[in-house]
Amino acid sequence: xxxxxxxxxxxxxxxxxxxxxxxxxxxxxxxxxxxxxxxxxxxxxxxxx
Numbered sequence: 001x002x003x004x005x006x007x008x009x010x011x012x013x014x015x016x017x018x019x020x021x022x023x024x025x026x027x028x029x030x031x032x033x034x035x036x037x038x039x040x041x042x043x044x045x046x047x048x049x
Contacts, residue, residue, distance in 0.1 A: 007032070015031075015037070017039075
C-alpha cells in the first residue's frame, strides 16, 4: 500500500469512483492512499496479512 499522505492520516481522502469489470460493482478508492469504501459510505476493515 502506498505511504499515507498527511491529509489521509487526518481523514481527508481524495475519493475516486472505481468499477469492478467482472461484476459491474462500483466502489470508491482514495487516489492518495488506496483506502477503499463502498458507494454507501461503508469502509471495510483492512487486513495486512
